[in-house]
Each structure stands twice: as structure tokens, then as C-alpha cells.
Amino acid sequence: MSTPHVLVVDDEDDIRVLIKEILSDEGYEVTNAADAAEARAARQEGKFDLILLDIWMPDTDGISLLREWSEHAELDCPVVIMSGHGTVDTAVEATRLGAFDFVEKPLSIAKLLRTVERAIESSKKRPSTTRRLLPALMTPVGRSKLMQSLRDQVQEYANHDSPVLLIGEAGTGRGAFARYIHALSDRAEAPLVNLLAASLTDNNAEEQLFGTEANGEIHNGYFERAKNGTLIIDELTDLNDLAQKLILSALEQGEFVRRGGHEPIKLQVRVLATVNADYDSRIAAGTLRRELISNLNTLSVRVPPLREYAEDVPELLSYYVDKLVDGEGLSFKRFGVAAQNRLRNYPWPDNVRELKNLVRRLLLTGSGEEISLDEVEKEIAVVAHADQPLVKQDLLSLPLREAREQFERAYLQQQLVLCDGKVGKLAKRVGMERTHLYRKLRSLGVDFRSVATEE
Numbered sequence: 001m002s003t004p005h006v007l008v009v010d011d012e013d014d015i016r017v018l019i020k021e022i023l024s025d026e027g028y029e030v031t032n033a034a035d036a037a038e039a040r041a042a043r044q045e046g047k048f049d050l051i052l053l054d055i056w057m058p059d060t061d062g063i064s065l066l067r068e069w070s071e072h073a074e075l076d077c078p079v080v081i082m083s084g085h086g087t088v089d090t091a092v093e094a095t096r097l098g099a100f101d102f103v104e105k106p107l108s109i110a111k112l113l114r115t116v117e118r119a120i121e122s123s124k125k126r127p128s129t130t131r132r133l134l135p136a137l138m139t140p141v142g143r144s145k146l147m148q149s150l151r152d153q154v155q156e157y158a159n160h161d162s163p164v165l166l167i168g169e170a171g172t173g174r175g176a177f178a179r180y181i182h183a184l185s186d187r188a189e190a191p192l193v194n195l196l197a198a199s200l201t202d203n204n205a206e207e208q209l210f211g212t213e214a215n216g217e218i219h220n221g222y223f224e225r226a227k228n229g230t231l232i233i234d235e236l237t238d239l240n241d242l243a244q245k246l247i248l249s250a251l252e253q254g255e256f257v258r259r260g261g262h263e264p265i266k267l268q269v270r271v272l273a274t275v276n277a278d279y280d281s282r283i284a285a286g287t288l289r290r291e292l293i294s295n296l297n298t299l300s301v302r303v304p305p306l307r308e309y310a311e312d313v314p315e316l317l318s319y320y321v322d323k324l325v326d327g328e329g330l331s332f333k334r335f336g337v338a339a340q341n342r343l344r345n346y347p348w349p350d351n352v353r354e355l356k357n358l359v360r361r362l363l364l365t366g367s368g369e370e371i372s373l374d375e376v377e378k379e380i381a382v383v384a385h386a387d388q389p390l391v392k393q394d395l396l397s398l399p400l401r402e403a404r405e406q407f408e409r410a411y412l413q414q415q416l417v418l419c420d421g422k423v424g425k426l427a428k429r430v431g432m433e434r435t436h437l438y439r440k441l442r443s444l445g446v447d448f449r450s451v452a453t454e455e
Contacts, residue, residue: 004120005029005046009039009062010054010082015107019052022109023116036060048077050119052103055083055326063094070097078119082107140176141319142312146304150177154301158184163251163271163296167279168303171353174274175234177303182230187270190229195222197238205243206259209250213261223256226269233273236292237282244289251295271296306348306355314340316352320359330363338373346380409444416446 006028008019016032023030031048033039036059039051055062062081069075078100094102100119103112140151157164158181166174175194182192200208211221222231233239233247250256251271255264273296282288306313317335325332335343348354358379362371412430419425423441427434 003027003029004049005031006116007031007033007039007042007048007051009033009036009051009057009065011035011057012054015054015105018107019112022112026113028116036065039065043074049123050077050116051079052116053079053081053099055081056322063097066094066097066099078123080115080119140173140180141316142309143315144309144312146309147312150301150304154181155184157181157299157301160299161186161270162298163273165293165297165300166272166274166303167277167300168274169277169305169351171351172303172305173352174303175232177301178230178232178272178274181272182232182270185230185270187229191226192230192232193222193226194232194234197233197235197243200240200243202240202242205240205246209243209246210256210265211258213258218258221258223250223267223269224265228268230270230272233271233296236273236275236296237279237288239288239292241287241289244292248289248292248295251292306351310344310348313344313346313355316355317343317359320356321363324356324360324363328360330360331366333363333366333369333371335371335376336373339371339376342373342376405444408440409446412441412444412446 006023008016008023008030010016010019010032011034013034016034020030020032031042031046033042035057039053042048053062053066057065060068062083066075066079066081069079075098079098081094081099081102082105083102100122101115103115140147140154142148154177164178164181166178168174179192182188195208207219207221209221209223211224212219236244239247246256250267254267256267257264275293276282279288279293283290283293306316314335317340321332321334324330343355343358361379362375366375412426415430416423416426419429423437424434427437430437432440
């Protein structure tokens with residue numbers, strides 16, 4: 001059997017040298033190319049059993065080169081994409097163009113060798129790559145213990161077929177985790193349908209969910225459009241009461257009937273739903289049905305707010321810079337160390353969604369190649385609302401005196417709630433003499449006049 005020949009296309013010299021050393025030691029023949037021009041020339045001179053192709057290159061990017069080979073019917077061997085950060089759009093395009101798999105940078109030697117071996121073995125019989133490539137590029141970003149644990153939990157849940165309730169604040173990426181579960185599941189090749197709960201009204205809920213049937217014409221609703229696949233219901237707290245009843249009925253009975261139809265249709269879909277972290281208050285208020293939550297809460301995932309894994313902020317900043325440069329054609333800029341440290345200590349009240357929008361604004365408005373601390377400060381220079389939870393207040397944006405007052409006000413307001421509005425109990429809890437505490441509450445503008453009189 002002839003020695004497999006691998007072409008490595010990467011503009012980073014140290015990466016090319018490293019890969020060549022690793023693969024040569026494993027018995028592969030390796031040819032290196034520093035850019036698209038050298039890669040084209042190498043392919044004209046010889047035949048390869050595998051191409052390792054970097055996405056980010058100065059002259060022609062990897063996806064464009066892959067498209068060129070695909071359109072000219074020149075893709076006669078497996079291609080493995082290499083990149084520090086991938087995007088879903090890039091994954092879809094690479095898969096459509098015939099890429100076999102994806103390897104993340106920094107490279108794991110073990111994973112690289114396994115991928116190379118699988119790719120070469122597959123060259124005679126190419127399997128479907130969509131399910132393997134997309135999850136790798138959709139993997140939620142973050143190296144903190146919290147994110148690692150969350151990824152492990154989600155990957156485990158993907159192996160089951162039960163409903164999953166994804167709980168968290170707005171902007172935390174609950175929908176992204178739901179799509180990740182689908183991409184890893186046995187339903188990955190089947191439809192993924194997203195239902196925005198707020199789009200359902202009393203007039204259209206039944207038709208939108210179950211579809212219609214009249215005069216021999218059938219229009220499928222969300223449940224049928226997601227047949228054998230996954231239906232994501234985005235934000236249960238936005239569902240009106242009728243929509244909740246209809247969804248609950250379908251889940252409990254395992255079937256539904258189209259509007260205007262008569263024959264029951266079996267429910268053949270996995271339901272993943274997102275819900276706000278304060279959903280218990282909606283249940284207590286009677287606007288969210290407890291039975292619906294119970295049916296969807298077979299498995300649950302708490303998606304944490306960004307402030308709980310702030311150590312991942314620098315990696316997220318880098319990820320979204322690459323994503324926006326690639327997807328929206330924005331100019332590349334890097335965040336300075338001081339800017340990154342500032343954002344690590346920012347409370348991110350709107351979570352990952354706010355971070356992405358901040359990166360987009362700074363790429364659009366930044367003047368140099370590096371985003372500075374001053375530019376970051378200008379973008380986040382907003383006055384925190386006094387009624388915001390303390391953890392969401394950006395105290396670092398304030399002078400010391402104002403920050404101290406803001407902290408004390410929020411701290412005492414929250415403690416007062418925990419003490420059932422009793423100032424005497426509050427004094428004991430915070431370790432202050434009652435007279436001094438009353439004076440402090442007045443100076444901070446904390447309204448305690450409605451507090452019941454104590455003994």
C-alpha cells in the first residue's frame with residue numbers, strides 16, 4: 001500500500017512545520033503550502049489523499065479555495081478545515097462544498113491524528129459530514145469550569161429524546177444551546193424549526209401549531225414542519241394562554257388534529273423550550289401554566305449569565321471579532337489587554353447578546369487596529385438603574401464615592417427585602433446600630449416609610 005500523501009495549507013509557518021513533523025513521524029508523506037497559490041501549484045504537480053486547509057489566509061481564504069475546487073470538480077480527496085474560531089455559516093458552506101471535518105486551533109495532536117486517519121479511510125466511501133462538522137463549529141465558546149460542565153451536560157442530554165427546558169436570563173444564548181443539542185442528536189439530519197412564542201395570538205395559535213386542512217389542501221403547522229426533527233419554542237413566558245393549552249394538549253396526548261381536519265396526527269418531534277430565569281413568578285401570577293413547565297422539564301439546563309463565567313470574556317471577544325469579520329465583512333481589530341480586563345469586570349446585564357453587539361459597534365467605529373480602554377469606556381458609559389440587581393450594576397464606571405453609594409443602596413435594598421421590610425431585623429443582619437441605619441437609609445434615598453412599625 002502506498003504512503004498517504006497530505007497537503008497542508010496554512011499561512012503560519014510554525015503551524016505548517018508542526019503538522020509536517022507530526023504526520024511525518026506517523027508515516028505520512030507531507031507537502032506544505034503557505035497560501036492558495038502554492039496550494040494550487042502543489043495540486044497540479046501531484047495527487048493527494050487528504051488536504052488540511054486553514055480558513056484564514058491573506059490572499060484567498062480557505063472557504064473560497066474550497067469553493068473553487070468544488071465548482072471545478074477538482075475535489076478528489078477529503079478536506080479537513082482548520083481554524084481558531086468557526087462560525088455556523090462557515091460550517092454550512094464548508095459542508096456544502098464537501099469538507100470532511102473541522103479541527104480547532106490550537107491543535108490537539110491526538111484529535112488531529114484521529115481526524116487524518118478517519119478522513120483517509122473515508123476517501124473511498126464518503127459519509128455524510130453535516131452532523132459531524134456542524135456541532136464542532138457550533139460548540140459554545142468558553143474554557144471555564146462552568147462552561148465545560150455545561151457543555152458536558154448538554155452533550156449528554158443530546159443522546160436522549162426527552163423534552164429539554166433551557167432556563168436563563170435573556171441574551172444568555174439559550175437558543176444556541178438548543179440548536180447545539182439538535183446538532184448532536186440522532187435527529188440532526190431532520191428538520192430544526194424555531195417557534196417564536198410571541199408570534200402566536202388567540203387568532204392564529206391553533207393554525208400555526210397544528211396546521212389547517214380544507215378542500216383537500218393541507219398546510220402544515222410547526223409540529224408537522226418539524227416532523228422527526230426538533231421544535232424549539234423560544235421563550236415560554238411569551239405564550240398566551242390558548243397557545244399554552246394547545247401545546248400542553250399535544251404533549252400530553254402525543255397527537256393533534258389540524259384545524260378543519262378530523263384524523264389525529266401522531267406527534268413525532270422533540271421539543272426544546274427556553275424560559276426566563278424568573279418563570280416561577282409567572283407561574284405564581286397565573287400567566288404561565290405549571291403543567292406545561294412540568295411536561296417540558298423532563299430534562300433541564302440552566303444557562304448561566306455571562307457575569308458568572310467572566311474569565312471567558314477575552315475568548316468570547318476574540319470569537320465574535322472573527323465571526324463578524326467573516327460574516328459581515330467588518331474590518332479586523334483586536335482588543336487591547338486593558339480593554340479585555342475592563343470587560344472581564346463588566347456585569348453584562350444583557351449577557352452574551354450585549355457582548356456581541358458591543359464588539360460589532362467597536363469594529364464599526366474603532367479608529368485603529370487595536371480597540372483601546374477609552375473606546376470601551378465610551379461604549380459602556382451608561383448610568384446603572386438603582387433598581388437593578390447589584391450584580392448587574394457596573395460600579396467600575398463610577399467614581400469611588402458614587403460607586404460606594406450605589407453599592408450601599410443596592411445592598412441595603414436587597415437586604416431589606418430579605419428581612420421582610422423590618423429595619424430592626426436589617427440592623428442585626430448588617431451589623432449596624434438602628435439609629436445609624438435609619439440615617440444611612442435616608443441619606444441613600446432608600447424608601448423605608450412603608451415599613452411596618454416594630455416594637
